Amino acid sequence: MTTREITDEAELRELIGVPTPRAATKERRALHQRDREWLAASPFCLIATAGADGTCDVSPKGDPPGFTLVRDDTTIAIPERPGNRRADGYLNILANPHVGLVFLIPGRTDTLRINGRARLVRDAPWFADLEVKGHRPLLAVEVAIEQIFYHCAKAFLRSELWQPETWRPDALPSRPRLVKEVEAPAESLADLERHYGPDYAKKLYV
Numbered sequence: 001m002t003t004r005e006i007t008d009e010a011e012l013r014e015l016i017g018v019p020t021p022r023a024a025t026k027e028r029r030a031l032h033q034r035d036r037e038w039l040a041a042s043p044f045c046l047i048a049t050a051g052a053d054g055t056c057d058v059s060p061k062g063d064p065p066g067f068t069l070v071r072d073d074t075t076i077a078i079p080e081r082p083g084n085r086r087a088d089g090y091l092n093i094l095a096n097p098h099v100g101l102v103f104l105i106p107g108r109t110d111t112l113r114i115n116g117r118a119r120l121v122r123d124a125p126w127f128a129d130l131e132v133k134g135h136r137p138l139l140a141v142e143v144a145i146e147q148i149f150y151h152c153a154k155a156f157l158r159s160e161l162w163q164p165e166t167w168r169p170d171a172l173p174s175r176p177r178l179v180k181e182v183e184a185p186a187e188s189l190a191d192l193e194r195h196y197g198p199d200y201a202k203k204l205y206v
Helices: 009-016 021-025 033-041 088-095 125-130 154-159 175-183 189-195 198-203
Strands: 044-050 056-062 069-072 075-080 098-104 111-121 139-151
Touching: 033 111, 044 088, 056 075, 056 088, 069 125, 075 125, 088 111, 088 139, 098 139, 175 189
Parallel strands: none
Antiparallel strands: 044 056, 044 098, 069 075, 075 139, 098 111, 111 139
């Protein structure tokens, strides 16, 4: 069988169809009270970015529920905590401010999607509202909302993501072993096991 590529919107629509009226018109440009409540309950989101050359990145962000600050009906802010310092998504934002975000609540199969334009803020009076355990964020991603809507549950239902009986955390080697085998660092496996051991969780904000 030959590979058949889809090359235009007409062909795509012929294959998958058009959205239902409810799906096509559900997007909004400002936060509803229920959106605020969702953000207050969400401990995790994914931020998608693209550079000027189209290079893409998706970065996870997580903190205690409500870590996303609602600044007003059309503006939110997400704190940055200490990490690997690659800053792939942030470099993309400097070149191209368009971002897409998906907010999750554990156990919920629907998600909240927000698309908009982002800027990086290194300090502001509202940084105090982003403190966790006495630690201010390194910076914040402030997003001016252009589109917001709820996404249906089908992907989560198909994947059984929240069904514990389907979980297989031991399907692959441990994090230290993956690092040693895939990234080939100079550290020994024993050093990596110490790094990712019990003390790892003590360094989340420093």
